[in-house]
Amino acid sequence: MKTKLIIIIITFLFTIACNGGNEQKEKIMTKNITNFNTLDTAVFAAGCFWCVEAIFQNIKGVAKVESGYSGGETANPTYQQVCTGNTGHAEAARIYFDTNIVSFTELLEVFWGTHDPTTLNQQGADVGTQYRSAIFYINDSQKDIANAYKNKLNEEQAFGSAVLTEISPLKNFYIAEDYHQNYYNENSNQSYCSFVIKPKLDKLHKIFKEKLK
Numbered sequence: 106m107k108t109k110l111i112i113i114i115i116t117f118l119f120t121i122a123c124n125g126g127n128e129q130k131e132k133i134m135t136k137n138i139t140n141f142n143t144l145d146t147a148v149f150a151a152g153c154f155w156c157v158e159a160i161f162q163n164i165k166g167v168a169k170v171e172s173g174y175s176g177g178e179t180a181n182p183t184y185q186q187v188c189t190g191n192t193g194h195a196e197a198a199r200i201y202f203d204t205n206i207v208s209f210t211e212l213l214e215v216f217w218g219t220h221d222p223t224t225l226n227q228q229g230a231d232v233g234t235q236y237r238s239a240i241f242y243i244n245d246s247q248k249d250i251a252n253a254y255k256n257k258l259n260e261e262q263a264f265g266s267a268v269l270t271e272i273s274p275l276k277n278f279y280i281a282e283d284y285h286q287n288y289y290n291e292n293s294n295q296s297y298c299s300f301v302i303k304p305k306l307d308k309l310h311k312i313f314k315e316k317l318k
Contacts, residue, residue: 217258
């Protein structure tokens with residue numbers, strides 16, 4: 106299934122490149138951000154935001170990642186409120202990335218390749234609507250690319266089961282409490298980091314070695 110998914114990803118990336126648009130920009134594969142005027146944002150949810158943050162902090166072209174809450178109706182929610190599942194928010198990460206180095210499509214490749222998008226409101230032992238798989242798009246370009254990519258994955262049955270990732274417009278993003286920021290780097294010996302986040306990072310390094318800083 107892994108080989109099939111990689112083939113689908115390569116095919117999709119080639120199609121996007123041939124179709125032109127913003128995704129056609131030449132990638133400058135450098136380790137450091139050189140032009141902050143080219144920064145764009147993406148907001149993804151894929152289970153615990155500690156995991157998503159740790160993954161995208163390692164990707165070339167990503168300047169900053171913030172953990173927060175998105176997709177719900179409660180204004181300025183606390184972590185305790187979101188954990189009840191009653192706010193409608195998902196734990197999410199806001200990713201600032203340099204479009205001269207990495208494209209939104211490539212971020213989606215990492216997003217879908219590092220979590221299970223076929224489970225509804227769940228990633229492993231983390232269960233609830235706050236742990237749903239979601240892409241909160243900020244413009245029509247992100248919307249179209251995300252939907253086309255998801256449709257391709259489902260058409261090719263890349264995961265064996267349907268991809269259930271929610272694709273919705275970004276209505277809000279509330280930055281989480283300070284102790285949630287840069288969590289893995291500051292708490293790598295904590296049990297959740299060792300048993301949940303570390304295996305995801307190991308997978309990232311194995312599959313996406315060429316995209317790492």
